[in-house]
Amino acid sequence: MIVRWFKAWSLKRAAKKAVTKTAATKTLRVHLRVFFPTRYKVATMLDNARSMLKPADIEIAEQSYAKVTDGTRLQVVEFKRKSDMDEIKKRENVSDDREVVVYFVNATIDPYNGASTRGSYKPWIIVTTSTSEWTLAHEIGHVLGLDDTKDSTDRLMTAAGTHSITNRPPDLNAYEIETIKKSKLLF
Ligand SMILES: [Zn+2]
DSSP states (O other), X not given: OHHHHHHHHHHHHHXXXXXXXXXXXXXXXXXXXXXXXXXXXXXXXXXXXXXXXXXXXXXXXXXXXXXXXXXXXXXXXXXXXXXXXXXXXXXXOOSSTTOEEEEEESOOSSOOSEEEOOSOXXXXXXXXXXXXXXXXXXXXXXXXXXXXXXXXXXXXXXXXXXGGOOSSSOBOOHHHHHHHHTOTTOO
């Protein structure tokens, strides 16, 4: 009797497990290119981004990591125009146009903490040394289709810069979570 009950219970459990597994954890694929030493550890910035994406059932898969130490390092300081970035991204060996390349650089002209494409294919992100530890997560938010918000400086997508976040960790609201889940960049 106990055996039969246990069998039924474990079958039920297995079924439940299978359901949660197929229930849509999606993946964002990122390639990391470090042109300039970062103020915060790349691993810390990635962990922060991962914790932000968790409520949306999105994981980050690190596809590749490279420190770039050749002469291009100096040019990177002038990353600015979208067309230049698209050109630089073209040289990357990514297997799918949905994969994001993140460039850690010294600075941009004009000066930003970060910059990124918005919800488009061939996405890229720039994170500069003037960054906060939440800049990468904020730029990933843009890449996945979110806009800046003037609502509150406790929000990840604050237009005031992630330096100004007063109540850590910052928040994504329900609408933002639903929006990023629908991103076409996810695998
Ligand atoms: Zn922004």
